[in-house]
Amino acid sequence: MFSLRTHAIISGALFAAMILFAIGGNIVTGGRPLKDPTLMLGAKILIFGLFLAFGFSVIPLLLKIFLAGQGAIGNSEVGLVKTLAAHQTAVVWVIWGIFIAGLALAIPAAINDDFFGPEAARSLRALLRGGSKGVLVAAPGMTTEEIVRQSSLKVNVLENPSGxxxxxxxxxxxxxxIPGGAITLKGCRYYFISFDSNDRAHVQGISIGTSPDKMSVAEIDALDEDLRARLEADGWRAGHEVYKDEQDRQLHGGATQGPDGYTWLKGDTILDIERKRMDDPVPGEDAATAGQWIQFIELWARQTYPYIERYEFAPPSP
Structure with missing residues (x-):
């Protein structure tokens, strides 16, 4: 270990660097957050690194101050003081070890809470989740046996004594x-497959969590557009709800039809593109851009899709 004076200089320099960095950052940015996410991440890593270095540097400094104070009042030969003085390096490393153990828990939590930005949080969650466990092949009308046979994913089928x-x-x-198509949706997060109460052997509806992680509105919009393009290229036909009478149109602000691009048809299968907000609304937020969202899709057989008679779909491609 260094002398008390050297440790004081090290800690003082690190503390001064933190203060100067904060002041300089405020001057450069005018007190506003950096817009460039890369620069913001770099600034956070730098200030966090300085903070950690300062915290670690204070431990040997405080130990040196304590021992110097005890020596000044004549306690150098007292048992505990003498032991600490003889094993200063070991004491510092023990305390640093406790710090490191705490950081091993705190830093991943901070990353997951977006302290270092959403991209870092997603990378961490992706690392913890691991890769794909296999491919699920399923569609309305299939049986459980067909799904299990065609899927490489180990399907979580629960045994039901009643059938x-x-x-x-x-x-x-x-x-x-989806069988019969060329689309593979990678990195899905959950599935829920339900059966018709009148035909319990065949799938009625399927819900698939298609987002690999939570996303902003802009990101989820881009994900929706990408899926629409892939569906169209795979022969799916976009549809919309038609508001056929005056009362219906009044209920929808005078519109004659619903939005395109969310409901799709191919063969006898309907696919809905949906989204769900994963955080709570904040007072005063911009509803058009706020929130963290996930995308999911739902698949239904055309004949069981609610109010299918109200929908029109684009004509088949020639």
């Missing part, structure tokens, strides 16, 4: 395919 019809669900990382 088939128990919903199939799980929260794992997997890829999803």
């Amino acid at each position: 088939p019809g128990t919903p199939i669900a799980d929260g794992v990382v997997f890829d999803f395919q």
Whole structure:
């Protein structure tokens, strides 16, 4: 270990660096957050690193001050003081070890809470989740046996003493395919497969969590657009609800039809593109851009889709 004076200089320099960095940052940015996420991440890492270095540097400094004070009042030969003086390096490393153990828990939590930005949080969560566990192949009208046979994913089928019809669900990382198509949705997060109460052997509806992580409104909009393009290229037809009478149109602000691009048809299967907000609204927020969202899709057989008679779909491609 260094002398008391050297440790005081080290700690003082690190503390001064933190203060100067904060003051300089406020001057450069005018007190406003950095807009460039890369610069913001770099600034956070730098100030956090300085803070950690200062915290670690204070431990040997405080130990040196304590021992110097005890020596000044004549306690140098007291048992505890003498032991600490003889094992200063070991004492510092023990305390640093406790710090490191705490940081091993705190830093991942800080990353997950977006302290270092959303991209760092997503990278950490992706690392912890691991890769895809397999491919789920499913569509309305299939049986459980067909799904299990065609899927490489180990499907979470629960045995039901009363027979088939128990919903199939799980929260794992997997890829999803609809039979007869060329689309594979990678990095899905959950599935929920339900059965018709009147036909418990065949799938009625499927819900798939298609977002790999929480996203901003802009990111979820881009994900929706990408999926629409892929559906169109795979032969799906976009549809919309038609408001057929005056009362219906009045209920929808005078519009004659609903939005396009959220409901799709291919063969006898309907696919809905949906989204769900994962955080709580904040007073005064901009509703058009606020929140963290996930995308999910739902699949239904056309004949069981609610109010299917109200929908029109684009004509098949020639």
